[in-house]
Every structure is written in structure tokens, then in C-alpha cells.
Amino acid sequence: MLTSSLALLGRFTFVQLSALGEFAVFVAQTVARTPPALVRRRDLSRLVPQGYTIGALSVPVILVTGTFVGMVLAVQAIEQFKAVGLASRMGVIVSLSVVRELGPVLAGVMLAGRVGGALTAELGTMNVTEQLDALRSMGADPMRVLVVPRFVACVVLTPILTLYCDLMGVLGGWFISVPVFGVSNQDYWGFTKSALETWDVGSGLFKSVLFGATIGLISCYKGFHCRPGAQGVGQACTESFVSGFVVILILDFFAALLLKNIYESIWGFKMVF
Amino acid sequence: MSQTSQPIVELRAVEKSFGPLHVLRGVDLALERGKATVIIGESGTGKSVLLKTMLGLIRPDAGQVFVDGQRIDNMRERDLVKIRRRFGYLFQMGALFDSLTAGENVAFPLAEHTKNSKERINQIVAEKLALVGLDGIQHKRPAELSGGQRKRVALARAIALDPDIVLYDEPTTGLDPIRSDSINDLIIKLKNELSITSVVVTHDMTSAFKVADRILMLHRGHFIADGTPDEIRNSEDLRVRRFITGDADAGSDEQPVQETLL
Numbered sequence: 001m002l003t004s005s006l007a008l009l010g011r012f013t014f015v016q017l018s019a020l021g022e023f024a025v026f027v028a029q030t031v032a033r034t035p036p037a038l039v040r041r042r043d044l045s046r047l048v049p050q051g052y053t054i055g056a057l058s059v060p061v062i063l064v065t066g067t068f069v070g071m072v073l074a075v076q077a078i079e080q081f082k083a084v085g086l087a088s089r090m091g092v093i094v095s096l097s098v099v100r101e102l103g104p105v106l107a108g109v110m111l112a113g114r115v116g117g118a119l120t121a122e123l124g125t126m127n128v129t130e131q132l133d134a135l136r137s138m139g140a141d142p143m144r145v146l147v148v149p150r151f152v153a154c155v156v157l158t159p160i161l162t163l164y165c166d167l168m169g170v171l172g173g174w175f176i177s178v179p180v181f182g183v184s185n186q187d188y189w190g191f192t193k194s195a196l197e198t199w200d201v202g203s204g205l206f207k208s209v210l211f212g213a214t215i216g217l218i219s220c221y222k223g224f225h226c227r228p229g230a231q232g233v234g235q236a237c238t239e240s241f242v243s244g245f246v247v248i249l250i251l252d253f254f255a256a257l258l259l260k261n262i263y264e265s266i267w268g269f270k271m272v273f
Numbered sequence: 274m275s276q277t278s279q280p281i282v283e284l285r286a287v288e289k290s291f292g293p294l295h296v297l298r299g300v301d302l303a304l305e306r307g308k309a310t311v312i313i314g315e316s317g318t319g320k321s322v323l324l325k326t327m328l329g330l331i332r333p334d335a336g337q338v339f340v341d342g343q344r345i346d347n348m349r350e351r352d353l354v355k356i357r358r359r360f361g362y363l364f365q366m367g368a369l370f371d372s373l374t375a376g377e378n379v380a381f382p383l384a385e386h387t388k389n390s391k392e393r394i395n396q397i398v399a400e401k402l403a404l405v406g407l408d409g410i411q412h413k414r415p416a417e418l419s420g421g422q423r424k425r426v427a428l429a430r431a432i433a434l435d436p437d438i439v440l441y442d443e444p445t446t447g448l449d450p451i452r453s454d455s456i457n458d459l460i461i462k463l464k465n466e467l468s469i470t471s472v473v474v475t476h477d478m479t480s481a482f483k484v485a486d487r488i489l490m491l492h493r494g495h496f497i498a499d500g501t502p503d504e505i506r507n508s509e510d511l512r513v514r515r516f517i518t519g520d521a522d523a524g525s526d527e528q529p530v531q532e533t534l535l
Contacts, residue, residue, distance in 0.1 A: 042384070049372075126371075133330050134368035138382040138430075139354040 026221045030147050037148045046149040054115050054150070055157035059164060065110050066165035069102050070094055070172025078181050087183050091192030094173030096200060103166040104204045105252050108211030111158060112244035116219035119150055120240035123223025124233040132224070142224070151216035158212025159205045166204065199267075203259040210255060211248050218244045279342055281306045281438060281470050282327050287336035287346075289322055296322050298494030299336070304438075309464050309471040311481045313516065314491035320474040321365065323491065324440045327472070328360045329353045358386055361431030361439040361469075365446060367423040369415040375402070375426045376411030382433045401429040405459060421452035428459060432469075439463065441473040445480045453480060460484045478517050482506065490516065 037043035073094050081087045123146060126132055135142045170192065177183040219240045226236030263270065280303035289297040296319035304310055314320050325331040326338055329345050338346040340356050348356070369378050379398045383389060389397070395411075402408045405425040415423055424444065431439055441460060445453035457480050463469045464484075475481055481488055481502070488505045490498040490513055498505060498513045508514060 129366060130364045130368040131370055133325070134362070134364055134370070136330055136350075137328060137357060137360065137362040137364075138385060138434075139357040140381075140385050141350070 022225075023217075023221055026224070027217055029143050030151050030217060030220070033141070033144050033148050034152060037144060038152070043144065043148065046145065047153060050149045050153035051157060053118070054111075054153045055161065058111060058114055058157075058161055061110060061114060062107055062161045062165050063168050065106050066098070066103060066168030067172040069106055069165075070098055070169035070174075071176045073097055073102070073169075074173040074176035074181075078177060078183075082181075087177075087181070088187035089191050089195075090173065090177040090181075090183050091170075091188040091190075092195040094177070095170045095192045095196050098169030098173070099166045099196060099200050099204050101204075101252070101256070103169050104162050104208040104211060105248065107162045107165040108158065108208060108215070108248045108252075109245055111154075111161065111212070112215050112219075112248060113241050115154065116215045116240050116244045117237045119216070119219035120223040120226070120237045121233055123220055124226035124236045127224060127226055128228050128233060147216075147220045147224075150220055151213070154212040154216030155209060156212070158215065159208040162205060162208035166201070199263060203255075203263075206259070207252060207255045210251050214247050214251060215244050218247065280304050280339075281341060282472075283339040284323075284326065285337045285339070287323075287326060287333045287338065289319070289326065289331065289333050296494060297326070297333070300491075300495055302489070302496070304470060304472060305487070306470055307464070307468050308486040309460065309473065309484050311473045311475060311485035311488045312491055313476060313478070313481055313488060315516070316476065318491045319494060320491055321442050324362075324442055324472065324474050327440060328357050328362065358434055359437045361428075361434070361436040363424070363428050363431045363439065363441045363444055365443045367415070367427035369423055369427055369430070371415055373414075374411060375407070375413050375415065375418065378415070378426060379411075379430045379433050382430065386434060397433065398429075401433055402426070404432070404462075405429045406455070421448050421455070424448065424456060425459070428456075432463065432467075435467070436469065438470045438472070441471065441475075443475055443477075444473060445475065445477045450479075453477065454483075456480075457483045476516075478519075 074090060077093055078087065078090060081090055081093070123132075126146070132142045132146075135145060174185075174188055178185050178188050222236045222240040222243070226232045282302075282304040284300055284302040287297050287300045288295075300323060302323075312320050312323065322331055326333055326346075327340075329338070329348060329350075333346055336346070337344055340359070343356070345353060345356055369375070370381065373381065376395070376398050379401055380394050383394045383397055387394075398411060399408050402411065405428050407422060407425050407429065410418070410422065410426070415426070418426065428444075439460075444456050444460065448456065460471055460473065461484055464471050471484070473481070473484055485502050488498070488500065488502055489496050490505070492512055498508055498510060500508070505513060505517065508517075514520075
């Protein structure tokens with residue numbers, strides 16, 4: 001009984017480790033092919049349709065996400081802040097929360113669902129209909145032709161979309177705080193301006209670059225390794241979203257820890273009120 | 274050995290398994306230059322795997338693969354590019370890129386491997402599409418084409434770089450008899466007019482007898498018959514007879530193979 005359980009555990013560990021190894025090779029191959037693709041005209045031209053699909057088409061959903069995150073944050077906080085006489089600082093709590101954490105993470109999660117799922121479905125379908133083999137049979141490298149443009153588009157556009165999300169979050173918080181709950185417009189923007197630093201925006205964008213890379217790599221990897229048939233593609237899409245979501249949350253925790261330590265070792269503890 | 278007498282593609286004792294499934298069990302094959310070789314066999318016997326092994330899309334577990342005397346089964350992907358340029362591959366379902374038009378599909382290998390101008394590429398695309406009887410459909414997407422048209426566009430793409438060898442994976446599957454015959458005529462035309470070496474994997478015996486110079490039958494991972502279309506047609510091996518007549522009850526599966534065909 002104990003032996004068979006140990007054998008099962010051993011087999012499970014082996015399978016997981018070999019999958020991790022395969023993914024690491026996939027990441028290394030993608031990263032190695034990226035710089036040459038950034039200087040070749042034909043490879044650059046492949047970025048345009050990806051930029052449109054991944055970036056432009058995601059704008060509406062990101063704007064809605066940001067707006068409602070900012071609004072709900074303000075709705076939850078305003079009464080408590082009023083009770084302790086700090087309603088004038090609503091801009092501080094909304095902007096710091098959105099710019100440091102909620103904007104990058106929720107934009108990342110939203111893109112993992114919208115973009116990650118679509119990329120996995122597209123590449124998975126290409127895989128099961130032999131289009132990847134067709135590329136290889138023509139002497140073309142599927143990693144360079146398919147993965148690199150999608151990876152680059154995710155890395156470049158996720159921070160830009162995160163900026164949109166941040167902006168709408170702060171505006172959503174303003175809408176609830178100022179016109180609805182009567183906080184002074186001058187206080188909202190004045191305290192926001194004094195509390196929000198370049199570091200806060202930069203650290204959020206740094207995280208969004210990591211999230212973009214995560215979405216691009218996981219979704220392309222899952223598409224390239226999906227099982228045959230419609231069920232295989234569907235399962236790959238689910239795995240792509242779930243893995244992307246979990247990895248984003250884990251990366252967010254470690255990145256927040258790292259950035260906080262770096263900040264405090266340079267400037268010391270920051271008091272926001 | 275002279276260039277002409279050397280097999281253009283040679284497989285030596287090739288073995289391939291997928292998990293517990295032992296698909297190829299020591300396959301030996303030498304392809305003659307400029308001839309059409311047809312590989313027949315039941316579904317799932319490894320015909321497509323064999324085809325993919327010939328240009329390194331699948332690596333054998335054991336054995337060796339040579340193209341013009343050069344061993345390719347242990348080559349890196351990067352080095353295989355030069356070898357693959359000499360091949361055209363017609364996939365079973367066409368494998369056209371959905372996101373590109375028919376014209377862009379045919380232009381893809383040209384843009385990837387040549388420095389031709391856009392005008393010259395468009396001219397070659399029109400020539401290749403005309404060869405398969407489809408000039409003028411450059412702007413259509415694969416989804417707008419019928420099954421037969423998709424196969425013919427895929428064939429135009431496969432011959433875009435004027436390959437020495439074209440591998441056809443079930444070229445007539447899913448097509449009506451008239452469309453199937455037009456594909457057969459195309460295979461013969463390409464072989465005769467452009468001296469292309471053809472390897473056709475099929476279980477359509479009408480097509481096999483029409484296009485083949487040589488027919489081999491793959492059964493349970495190795496060849497059990499090898500001969501001209503007439504030799505195969507007159508084979509007394511019951512496994513071959515059952516397959517070419519499509520009669521499932523025609524004798525035992527374990528009947529010994531006729532010696533002359535091995």
C-alpha cells in the first residue's frame with residue numbers, strides 16, 4: 001500500500017517535473033528567438049495583426065474593468081473614511097490600490113481570459129489540423145512565425161492596457177467620491193498627486209510586463225501541446241486560463257515583496273496618510 | 274554510387290512507437306527518383322507517420338533516414354530547413370493557414386525562402402494555382418473553398434518551391450470520384466511534366482492503381498507487399514487481396530505472404 005502510494009507520488013512528481021522542464025525549454029526558445037525577430041522586417045510585420053487582436057480589441061473590456069474596480073473600491077471605503085474624518089484622502093487609497101495592485105492584476109487576469117484563451121484556441125486548432133506541421137514541412141519555424149509575435153505583443157501591450165485600467169480606476173473612484181459622495185474635487189486630486197509616486201506607477205507596470213510575458217508564454221505553450229480533437233483544444237484553453245491566473249497571482253505576491261523591499265531599502269518606510 | 278542510381282529517400286530499419294503503440298517495426302524503403310510510389314494499408318497502420326519520418330517531422334526511435342545519401346534523422350531542426358525545401362507535403366486535410374487567403378498560403382513558402390519581389394511572387398502564385406486549375410481564387414479564404422479546392426490550393430502550396438519530391442497524405446480522401454480523379458491526374462501531370470518523385474499514402478485503390486509505378490502495403494508496422502500495380506492486383510496474399518477488394522471476410526488475417534512480393 002505504502003509502496004504503491006510512493007510509486008504514484010513518484011510518477012506524479014516525475015510527470016510534473018518533466019512538464020516544467022518542457023515549459024522551461026519553450027520559454028528559453030521563445031526568448032532566444034525574440035531579438036532577431038525584432039530587427040527583421042517580415043517578422044515585424046507579423047506583429048501588426050497580433051497588436052490589433054491582443055491590444056486594440058482588449059481596450060473596451062479593460063476600460064470597463066478599470067472603471068468598475070475604482071468605483072467599487074470607493075463605494076466600499078468611503079463610509080469608513082468619512083467615519084474617521086479622512087474622506088478627503090479617498091483619492092490616495094483609490095489611486096494607490098489601483099495603480100500598485102488592482103490595475104495590473106485585474107488587467108492581467110482579464111487578458112489571461114480574453115487573450116490567453118483565444119491564443120491557445122487558435123494555436124491549438126492549428127496544431128490539431130496539422131498547420132504547425134505544415135509550417136515545419138515548409139522549412140519555417142513555428143516558434144518564430146507564431147509564438148514570438150504573440151509573446152512580444154503580450155509583453156508590450158499588457159503594460160499599455162494596464163495604464164488604461166489604472167486611469168479608468170482612478171476616474172471611477174473619483175466619480176463615486178466626488179460627484180456622488182461629495183468629496184472635494186481639489187482634495188481628491190491634490191492628495192492623489194502628493195501620495196502617488198512614479199515608483200508606484202513603475203512598479204505596477206513592471207508587474208504587468210511579467211504578467212504579459214506569463215500570458216503569452218503559457219497560452220502559446222498550451223496551444224502547441226494540446227491533445228487532438230475539439231475536446232483537446234477546449235481542455236488546453238481551460239488549462240491556459242487557470243495556469244495563467246494562478247501564475248499571475250503568485251508572481252504578483254513575489255514581485256510585491258521584492259519591490260517593497262527595494263523601495264524601503266532606498267527610501268525607507270512610506271506613510272501614505 | 275552515382276546520383277541517379279542512389280535512392281532519393283531511403284529508410285533503414287525505422288522503428289517508431291507512441292506510448293505502448295508500436296507503429297513502425299523495422300521499415301526498410303528505398304525510393305526511386307522520378308517515380309510514383311504508393312503506400313497502401315489500413316487506417317492507423319502508420320502510413321502518415323512513415324511520410325512524416327521522411328522529412329524529419331517525426332523522429333524515428335531506431336533506424337536511419339537518408340535523403341540523397343545524407344542522414345537526416347539525427348539532424349537539428351535548423352539544418353533540416355535545407356532538406357525540407359526540396360520536399361512538398363500535401364496534408365490529409367490540406368492544412369491551409371486559416372488566417373491567410375489562398376494566394377497568401379501559396380505565397381508563404383516563396384516569401385519565406387526566396388528573395389523574389391512581391392510582383393514575381395504573385396506571378397508564381399498565379400502559375401501554380403493555374404496548374405491546379407484554380408487561378409483567380411487568390412483572394413478567397415480557406416473557409417470559403419470546397420474540400421476539393423482546399424486540397425488543390427494545398428497542392429499548389431506544396432509545389433510552390435518546385436520541389437524534387439512531393440509527399441501526398443491521403444490526397445483523395447473525402448472527395449467525390451470526379452474530384453478524386455482530377456487530383457490523380459494532377460499527381461501524374463506533376464510527375465511527368467516536372468519529373469517530381471511522388472510518394473502517395475492512400476487507401477483509395479482506384480487512385481493507387483492509376484498513379485503508381487510501385488505499390489507497397491504496410492501492415493502492422495512493416496511492408497508485406499511490394500510490386501508494380503499489376504503484381505499487387507494479381508497478388509495471392511489474402512491480406513493484400515482483402516485490402517484491394519475491400520472484402521473483410523476474404524480469408525484469414527494470418528495467411529503467409531506471397532514470397533515474390535516481399
